[in-house]
Amino acid sequence: MNTQGNLYTFMYASIMVIVVAAILSFTAINLQPLQEKNVRIEKIQSILASVGIESTVENAEGLYDKYIVEDKVLNAEGEKIEGKGFDVKLKPQVDKMFEIKALRSLIAKVSGADKKEAEDKLAEVTNERQLPIFKCKKDDGEYVIIPVRGKGLWGPIWGYVSLESDFNTIYGAIFDHKGETPGLGADINASWFEEPFKGKKLFGTNGSFEGIKVYKGGKGSAANAGDLVHGVDAISGGTITSMGLYDMLQDCLSAYEPFLKAQKESEVELEIKTN
């Protein structure tokens, strides 16, 4: 058979493509449930890890049911709306967040009819926001867990931040990434980076939202970290990832500001009453 002819070449290419496509889609479809389960378990493990609960692939779901007592969705005003926090897809929510930011800067620039239009759009998008939040009850207290997501250098970065019952102090934080540079930006999921977040505060003494900043040049390193209530050390060589992480925390956590403030106030009232 002539293996160099045009017809043969076309036939060969077509058959090869069909065979390969069939093999690949067959494996992809068959492995999908397993892969989705892995992703789900990983999410559970991350949520648990943010409040310092170690879990294995086997016991993760059991521990989740035991410790995570509440799983809800908030709107932009911090009021509870329908749905389960676990099922909220974070990516579209983060896209909405970027849209809100863009609209805000637009509103500052334009005037007249354009401004009105942008404001209406802003109200609409803000109204659509869904903010998932989890409540965890451990032996030593209650914590809220807030999922965060943002942009790194090469792809998305995300994480879970847990707050103590004062809705201000960070109890734990864990981060992860899709494909940051190994040894540099990828270290945001290393414990030496996550550990310093513990005990940092989101709100300033005057009650304004400060968030968590990343500092370059060792300013936030272990020796000086005590002075920084709202900051941690950035990763050397991972500047864009570090800045992305800062933006992520700032954007995602500030969205919960109304809720956190309301909770803080009710907490204070409760204390006054009990005293």
Place this chain on the structure above:
Amino acid sequence: MSLFSSKDLKLLTNPLNVDNPITVQVLGICSALAVTVKVEPAVVMSLSVLAVLAFANVIISLLRNTIPNRIRIIVQLVVIASLVILVDQVLKAFLYDVSKQLSVFVGLIITNCIIMGRLEAFALGNKPWPSFLDGVGNAAGYGVILILVAFLRELLGSGTVWEYPVFEKLGIYSIGYENNGLMILPPMALIVVGIIIWVQRSRTRELIED
């Protein structure tokens, strides 16, 4: 020995030294720069390349008499890409942790010149068994250099080996040593590879050119 004739054995051992894909053929340099900051990803990358290269070689060798000459590169690429996607899918389903560590590197395997080079230079003209050995040998030769470079870069750049703080335990920092940040950056991988080539060439008679 029927399984490994002396010729077969050479297929395995030559790429480790006199025919090394990185230091002699100078292939696969791109990934040698990218994944050698730490030892761990270097090892995982080497193993993945081993799997893909061995199987791609066998498949191309089995198909070698049917592949039309004009589209042989495309056929090779399709085989490599499908294998890489298969590896990626299987890892995601069964070894999720490993697949997370590999992340972008799995995709990088497709662009590794060694794989295409071996398919083109060897598998197209040889039987499956020698092709398999050639694949394993070349991937091993690639892996050895990768791990050596990663070892040096991690040790001098971060003071650790496989995340274990060697320099700290040895007390090197207390006598005034500081981690060399340059070792973490890609250019140092090239320089380290260059030094390895220099050492190898000056020690191996066959490689000394006039």
